[in-house]
Amino acid sequence: MSTAHLEDRPTPGRVGDVRKQNLALVLRNVHPNVQTTRAQLAAETGLTKASVSSLVADLLDAGLLTEVGITRDGERGRPGVGLALNPLRGALGAEVNVDYLGVGVVDLNGNLHFQETTERHNSGSSPEEVLGALRLMTKRAADAASDAGIVLLGGGLAVPGLVDADRNYVSTAPNLGWTGVELSGELGALLPHSPFGVTLSNEANSAALAELWYGQGVSFRAYLYISGEVGVGGGLIIDSQLFTGPAGHAGEIGHSVVQPKGPKCTCGGHGCLETFAGQEAIFSASGIGDGPTGHRMAQLLTALAAGDPRPLAAVEEAGYYLGVATATTARLMNVAAVVLGGHFSLLEEWIRPALQQSVDEFAPGVVAPDAVAFSALRQTAALMGAAGSSLRRALANPQELVP
Amino acid sequence: MSTAHLEDRPTPGRVGDVRKQNLALVLRNVHPNVQTTRAQLAAETGLTKASVSSLVADLLDAGLLTEVGITRDGERGRPGVGLALNPLRGALGAEVNVDYLGVGVVDLNGNLHFQETTERHNSGSSPEEVLGALRLMTKRAADAASDAGIVLLGGGLAVPGLVDADRNYVSTAPNLGWTGVELSGELGALLPHSPFGVTLSNEANSAALAELWYGQGVSFRAYLYISGEVGVGGGLIIDSQLFTGPAGHAGEIGHSVVQPKGPKCTCGGHGCLETFAGQEAIFSASGIGDGPTGHRMAQLLTALAAGDPRPLAAVEEAGYYLGVATATTARLMNVAAVVLGGHFSLLEEWIRPALQQSVDEFAPGVVAPDAVAFSALRQTAALMGAAGSSLRRALANPQELVP
DNA sequence: ACCTATAGTTCAGAACGAAAACTAATTGCG
DNA sequence: CGCAATTAGTTTTCGTTCTGAACTATAGGT
Numbered sequence: 001m002s003t004a005h006l007e008d009r010p011t012p013g014r015v016g017d018v019r020k021q022n023l024a025l026v027l028r029n030v031h032p033n034v035q036t037t038r039a040q041l042a043a044e045t046g047l048t049k050a051s052v053s054s055l056v057a058d059l060l061d062a063g064l065l066t067e068v069g070i071t072r073d074g075e076r077g078r079p080g081v082g083l084a085l086n087p088l089r090g091a092l093g094a095e096v097n098v099d100y101l102g103v104g105v106v107d108l109n110g111n112l113h114f115q116e117t118t119e120r121h122n123s124g125s126s127p128e129e130v131l132g133a134l135r136l137m138t139k140r141a142a143d144a145a146s147d148a149g150i151v152l153l154g155g156g157l158a159v160p161g162l163v164d165a166d167r168n169y170v171s172t173a174p175n176l177g178w179t180g181v182e183l184s185g186e187l188g189a190l191l192p193h194s195p196f197g198v199t200l201s202n203e204a205n206s207a208a209l210a211e212l213w214y215g216q217g218v219s220f221r222a223y224l225y226i227s228g229e230v231g232v233g234g235g236l237i238i239d240s241q242l243f244t245g246p247a248g249h250a251g252e253i254g255h256s257v258v259q260p261k262g263p264k265c266t267c268g269g270h271g272c273l274e275t276f277a278g279q280e281a282i283f284s285a286s287g288i289g290d291g292p293t294g295h296r297m298a299q300l301l302t303a304l305a306a307g308d309p310r311p312l313a314a315v316e317e318a319g320y321y322l323g324v325a326t327a328t329t330a331r332l333m334n335v336a337a338v339v340l341g342g343h344f345s346l347l348e349e350w351i352r353p354a355l356q357q358s359v360d361e362f363a364p365g366v367v368a369p370d371a372v373a374f375s376a377l378r379q380t381a382a383l384m385g386a387a388g389s390s391l392r393r394a395l396a397n398p399q400e401l402v403p
Numbered sequence: 404m405s406t407a408h409l410e411d412r413p414t415p416g417r418v419g420d421v422r423k424q425n426l427a428l429v430l431r432n433v434h435p436n437v438q439t440t441r442a443q444l445a446a447e448t449g450l451t452k453a454s455v456s457s458l459v460a461d462l463l464d465a466g467l468l469t470e471v472g473i474t475r476d477g478e479r480g481r482p483g484v485g486l487a488l489n490p491l492r493g494a495l496g497a498e499v500n501v502d503y504l505g506v507g508v509v510d511l512n513g514n515l516h517f518q519e520t521t522e523r524h525n526s527g528s529s530p531e532e533v534l535g536a537l538r539l540m541t542k543r544a545a546d547a548a549s550d551a552g553i554v555l556l557g558g559g560l561a562v563p564g565l566v567d568a569d570r571n572y573v574s575t576a577p578n579l580g581w582t583g584v585e586l587s588g589e590l591g592a593l594l595p596h597s598p599f600g601v602t603l604s605n606e607a608n609s610a611a612l613a614e615l616w617y618g619q620g621v622s623f624r625a626y627l628y629i630s631g632e633v634g635v636g637g638g639l640i641i642d643s644q645l646f647t648g649p650a651g652h653a654g655e656i657g658h659s660v661v662q663p664k665g666p667k668c669t670c671g672g673h674g675c676l677e678t679f680a681g682q683e684a685i686f687s688a689s690g691i692g693d694g695p696t697g698h699r700m701a702q703l704l705t706a707l708a709a710g711d712p713r714p715l716a717a718v719e720e721a722g723y724y725l726g727v728a729t730a731t732t733a734r735l736m737n738v739a740a741v742v743l744g745g746h747f748s749l750l751e752e753w754i755r756p757a758l759q760q761s762v763d764e765f766a767p768g769v770v771a772p773d774a775v776a777f778s779a780l781r782q783t784a785a786l787m788g789a790a791g792s793s794l795r796r797a798l799a800n801p802q803e804l805v806p
Numbered sequence: 807a808c809c810t811a812t813a814g815t816t817c818a819g820a821a822c823g824a825a826a827a828c829t830a831a832t833t834g835c836g
Numbered sequence: 837c838g839c840a841a842t843t844a845g846t847t848t849t850c851g852t853t854c855t856g857a858a859c860t861a862t863a864g865g866t
Contacts, residue, residue: 013420013421013422013424013425013428013822013823014421014822014823014824014852015418015421015821015822015823015824015851015852015853015854016823016852016853017416017421018416018417018418018420018421018822018852018853018854019416019852019853019854021416022416022853022854025416037813037814038813038814039812039813039814042814047854047855048854048855048856049813049814049815050814050815050816050817050854050855050856051853051854051855052814053813053814053815054853054854070862072863074864075811075812075863075864076810076811076812076863076864076865077810077811077812077813077862077863077864078811078812078813078814078861078862078863079812079813079862079863080812080813080814081813081814221649222648222649234735236735238648238649239649244737245625245641245736245737245738246624246625246641246642246737246738246739247737247739248737249737250735250736250737251735251737252734252735252737253734253735255734255766256731256734256735257661257727257730257731257765257766258660258663259663260661260662260727260765267766267767268766268767268768269730269764269765269766269767270764270765271765324660324663327660327672328659328660328731329735331655331658331659332637332639332653332654332655332656332659332732332735332736333648333653333735333736334647334648334649334650334651334652334653334654334655335648335649336649336650361672361673362660362663362672362673362674363658363660363670363671363672364670364671364672365671416853416854417821417853417854417855418820418821418822418823418852418853418854418855419821419822419854421821421822421823421853422821422822422823425822425823440844440845441844441845442843442844442845445844445845450823450824451823451824451825452844452845452846453823453824453825453826453845453846453847453848454822454823454824455845456844456845456846457822457823457846473831475832478832478833478842478843479832479833479834479841479842479843480831480832480833480841480842480843480844481830481831481832481842481843481844481845482831482832482843482844483843483844483845484844484845
């Protein structure tokens with residue numbers, strides 16, 4: 001669970017653990033969409049050719065690797081047998097958000113298949129109702145995967161709330177109106193009989209990981225991800241891993257104090273980033289009235305394009321305070337990049353200059369212009385991250401699939 | 404190097420690595436000042452008695468453990484042979500600060516011996532001069548240790564600046580006036596012929612670790628340490644480890660933005676915590692003129708005790724902004740405790756209420772009153788942390804001492 | 807054809823922990 | 837007092853895994 005700070009008693013090192021570790025080591029050196037050979041893996045891992053051959057044999061049995069014919073590189077010597085990640089292994093990704101449901105399948109090479117998004121107002125619906133609706137969608141995706149010959153190793157479900165992944169428990173999801181929900185049964189029903197099961201995750205955290213694996217974050221090893229949805233969520237990627245903090249809830253950038261004299265926040269504090277950069281804050285500061293989110297966002301974009309001063313000022317203020325929070329985080333956590341997703345990626349044109357100027361004002365020289373990126377994954381970010389986490393679990397524990 | 408985010412190629416798991424891991428595992432289960440036995444270690448680690456016996460034999464050979472006679476617990480059965488951390492193994496700790504030098508020896512049980520502090524105005528002196536003066540002190544400490552039969556396994560040197568421990572390099576220490584200093588030679592001369600050598604560290608980080616191992620932090624697994632010296636430094640302890648961030652410079656709480664409209668800071672930004680809670684800020688807001696730090700601090704404490712309103716307001720403001728930074732960090736990093744050291748521990752009486760009120764205002768319910776602690780280690784914190792890091796290195800790599 | 811270079815396999819050997827049988831030292835109880 | 841019960845620790849055998857060296861396989865160059 002990626003930098004998970006769990007209380008797991010250090011297991012005694014058995015001789016068999018060495019193999020477990022080396023299976024994962026070999027697998028880590030097979031990159032998506034790139035062929036390799038046993039000899040190359042031996043050179044990269046430092047293992048002997050004999051060991052690599054034995055490990056690869058297990059990984060082929062496990063179905064994680066496939067042989068893809070002879071690699072002819074024109075050089076002298078016997079050509080190697082091509083090895084690649086098996087494109088017929090994947091994981092299910094699913095997302096419950098406030099106004100939509102999403103599912104999809106991601107294979108080991110990172111390709112997204114059978115993606116489907118349905119608009120649905122989930123706020124207020126019971127978890128059973130929502131997951132019932134979601135189950136119809138995951139059934140379709142799983143059947144389509146099966147028809148295409150793709151075996152699903154596991155799955156992930158992202159929700160906009162605080163989760164305890166080990167207990168399949170959503171402690172609170174304010175924007176859904178959920179509190180203290182245990183989902184073991186529902187998660188099992190989403191994807192029966194998969195070796196790695198379905199795991200819960202926080203939506204912003206999963207989106208942050210999706211950027212790392214499949215999006216803007218691929219060029220950074222460490223960054224702050226800020227997701228603009230109804231609330232302002234965050235995910236910290238440190239050393240190419242999600243930083244979850246001691247209790248698993250790190251990255252709550254939405255409640256950084258950016259203006260001690262600022263307005264009251266729903267969290268009980270005041271002057272939080274969310275009170276300046278959350279959807280409601282931007283809409284109301286722009287003078288946009290109530291209505292469906294999509295409609296209000298369209299209004300906002302139109303007004304911005306027309307050069308209307310009130311929305312421009314509102315978005316600039318959001319960018320300014322995003323910069324304050326980014327500057328503090330950059331100094332505190334020693335990260336030098338930031339990726340913005342959710343509604344912020346729609347507002348890139350107006351947010352980017354304000355944010356950059358603000359960061360440079362509060363932490364000069366720390367965040368370079370090309371270290372500010374905006375997500376292109378849109379509504380698939382969270383589900384791709386959830387599926388990706390599941391795939392990483394499989395790749396990190398290949399011995400569980402060896403017969 | 405404790406949650407060090409280094410680019411180390413994952414080593415292939417060899418069969419021998421299992422022993423290395425199990426040597427460290429057994430050692431981790433021998434706690435300072437507590438006797439144990441082979442049988443108890445077997446139960447705690449999950450290893451078989453046979454394996455533990457063999458591992459313990461190596462650790463005795465390495466000099467890390469000692470047998471301390473028969474443990475009679477009055478119960479039936481053969482009594483076990485007592486095992487304990489060898490009190491005759493230790494590490495040297497040293498600190499260069501702006502106005503003093505400190506050395507000491509810490510043994511495996513955490514006891515501090517031969518501690519010596521010398522007032523010395525190091526700001527402006529060349530690194531060679533300062534380390535020359537320090538070497539005289541470390542020589543005395545090493546000789547005293549030797550006379551007492553204590554073998555020094557390694558050492559640590561804490562400095563108030565950004566360091567690259569792997570390269571023995573101080574990139575910048577503004578308050579010493581050092582920039583780009585390479586200290587390999589000097590470090591080697593401080594403690595010749597020790598198996599683990601002398602390692603550089605940041606002073607606030609080492610102090611944070613000293614609190615974890617030997618001070619207030621023992622009751623927390625995760626906290627923010629804030630050190631008030633000339634600057635405001637910080638250290639983040641997450642999951643009982645120092646969080647260093649991707650480039651090793653995390654924890655710079657002094658330059659969190661706590662008031663966007665605040666005054667200019669030496670870092671180039673403005674509204675940083677340091678501009679409200681640094682020594683200079685507190686002195687000048689209190690109306691205390693120039694002079695030696697010790698003298699000014701005495702003046703401040705006298706004025707506070709007398710109820711002088713200006714210093715009271717200055718210290719309360721420092722506490723208020725410490726609370727803002729703590730609230731943000733608590734939410735962002737998911738830590739729920741804070742430990743204050745340096746000059747803040749002298750000001751506890753006045754800082755504590757202001758800080759607690761501020762934290763509760765900005766992040767209600769996140770930091771409990773008994774999760775705010777003040778350091779009692781004073782001037783020994785950094786050197787104990789530096790020595791402790793060295794000891795931890797030895798305990799984590801016992802196989803290097805096995806003959 | 808023959809040499810060289812590279813890929814991959816086979817087999818003996820060493821290191822290690824697991825499991826079980828064994829020895830050692832103590833208490834409790836008849 | 838003596839024997840059973842109990843706990844501590846050691847010895848022996850075994851299976852797993854990696855390493856290293858020898859071996860086979862397959863290509864290009866001359």
